Amino acid sequence: MTTTPRPAGAPLRLGLALPQYGALADPAAVGRFATAAEDLGFTSLWVGDRILTPLEPSDLYPGGGTPEHPYPREFETFADPFTTLAAAAAVTRTARLGMSALTGPVYSPVLLARALTSLDLASSGRLDVGFGLGWLREEYFATGVPWEGRGRRLEDLLDALEALWTGDPAEHTGPQWRIAPSTVGLRPAQEPRPPVLLGGFSPPALARVGRRADGWLAGWMPEQYLTGLWSVALEAAAKAGRDPGTLRRVLRINPRPGTAVETAADVLPCLDTARELGITEVLVDLHYVAKDVDHALELAGDLIAG
Template structure:
């Protein structure tokens, strides 16, 4: 069985949405042996949303009610960075196209420096058109917008002076004083399950951010990524795959025992990284830490 580096989602939303608890949670999780800490992204929760949550939304319950309370992901990672020493700090995922790339580059560079080079920049397209509308960003063409945003980030992270003249952004040649701690830059990990998204991962990203699904689905999607990587002259074996596990009522994974079994199964499938989001089963931050302690022990058995 593959050795699995195990992580946790930071207390960021729902009953766990307490910014003052993030630093203590992060330090305790690292002390328990968790190797990574993660955040997600939510801009707003409309009363009448344009789209249903793809993870089981219905007209009566269009998105999980936990999403109504959501701490800013960069603030959460910044708090965790100052309270930890070794844990990787990741995003699964930041809705990157709603952010201006020149400002995002500055923020992520600063966070990578603050953490001593522990940032994993995880990006996705999101699923809610209303968030794009609220941010003043067009929903159409969001995939191309993500591609260009990544191009801008890599330029600003590796060139000095640096500029950009593209379809969506024009950045004059400028001095770039801050350099990320990681060379050449923080790893760029991408979410997504459509064929286009998977091919984007294989062609240009440093890794994929999958969610726990039946093994045959994950294998099929990974094959698309591997084919795209090979076609681009890249070695698929170099791409990372931090697996997200969301225990919740109504799914096969709810209890600590379920979680430990699922994680061991992921290791058998060759995954080397995974993290668990306890927001749907924990009653509060202290309860989440209790569950994390139990899970760490169950996985190690």
């Protein structure tokens, strides 16, 4: 199965990462930033997840880590994703609020369901839940979760969340968690639950997207990989008896110094490529090129104007 391009001229929904890490890590500025971004015309606002930055990590950041610089220095200062989204939810009206992405397996499904349901209600049903496996094993060790079997743990997490969001009473018995039959009075605003998007850049990850998720959190990569991996998700959805046409793609673009995409203006050709591929949702993360929150808003304005 191959990707069916959307009609030419299909609207591109442009999202923006909230100020959460590095020089932009200012929880007190999130409300002001979110309000301005929505007023500019951004249709979604996003957070990421970084739990730990060890001095000598076992794994290099897949987005360009080296032994000398194993991960971006911006990761050393990282605000809580739930608090950041709650601050944005309080001051916005229409922008969707997403996660790209939580390291799903390190979270307890019971506590996670409570937090996510609360966010969905606080935003009047604007939450997109995003999960990935992460890449740094020290984050697993620090949260008391084994690195091995993380894919199975994510599958169990999805099953448990589905039960907690839709069951009455809710219960779950899986390889990782047992949740006794329980009354859960807090229900999501979106029915039957908030959309779940999954990240990943391997065929098994994309097969999971097709089988389990509402869409793929994609990263910028050569066109042949974007289309090839997407075909894996579409085929998996069809085999699972799901409609492949309902799957979403959210393409993340990180302008970064020293690369071909360094400024807001450099992102515009990427947006054209996204349109050509039939992608209608793009997330731009300005943390690596903005000096502070005000500069990020200035760059965001340039993006919209371009």
